[in-house]
Amino acid sequence: DARVTQTPRHKVTEMGQEVTMRCQPILGHNTVFWYRQTMMQGLELLAYFRNRAPLDDSGMPKDRFSAEMPDATLATLKIQPSEPRDSAVYFCASGLTRTQEGVYNEQFFGPGTRLTVL
């Protein structure tokens, strides 16, 4: 059955190391979202893409975070260098969106990557 996949599911790293998280959206979906979830802040939107083009990354710390979609089947979120405050669960979600306020196929979430930065 169609679902969003994310790798790795868990990552423990040391401060200063580079972290790369990967997401495979549901086949046919054209919109991909990256969220970060913490106990204090809840679900925060970091960035999202439509048709592989970045639409909004204002929720992302620009100096250390970067998000890309090398192709329609892969989205990546990279943190370099990582810091302890980056510890959180990172979710990818995908959806099918039509422009001009058209029909939305709502967001389907992956299982998340639990990141711990020591």
Add this chain to the structure above:
Amino acid sequence: GQQLNQSPQSMFIQEGEDVSMNCTSSSIFNTWLWYKQDPGEGPVLLIALYKAGELTSNGRLTAQFGITRKDSFLNISASIPSDVGIYFCAGRVPNQAGTALIFGKGTTLSVSS
């Protein structure tokens, strides 16, 4: 910016009881969504609402899109242990580029049998 206030923050109920939770926003939304998150998993979409006044059911779950377009509620009838989890509301602001959602902080539901 837009804010979503979701209440209650947590609920502790007995199996078989009905549950009600709600969200209010500072802005008008054209979409209200309700998600459930189980431990260690991503949120799963339960109900989507697209019209003011719309009332939609999904099994024992019922959600409504408020007439003012600034609120929504979710009811769960005859709760069972597997209803345990975190329930999130989410909304979409009309006429904004893209389709980003604004999420509430969640309602944590505990059900004792």
